[in-house]
Amino acid sequence: MSSSxxxxxxxxxxxxxxxxxxxxxxxxKRNHRxxxxxxxxxxxxxxxxxxARGAR
Numbered sequence: 001m002s003s004s005x006x007x008x009x010x011x012x013x014x015x016x017x018x019x020x021x022x023x024x025x026x027x028x029k030r031n032h033r034x035x036x037x038x039x040x041x042x043x044x045x046x047x048x049x050x051x052a053r054g055a056r
Contacts, residue, residue, distance in 0.1 A: 018031060
């Protein structure tokens with residue numbers, strides 16, 4: 001098997017396992033942990049926006 005074919009298969013496998021991991025090399029976000037971080041970040045942002053609206 002050519003090295004370019006093996007490389008393509010590796011990337012395809014990464015993309016199937018976790019699409020964002022294939023482009024995001026931060027090990028803390030491996031195995032779909034990115035979604036947890038994203039969801040918590042969105043929730044925190046929404047709470048801060050609600051608090052800001054309540055302070056007006």
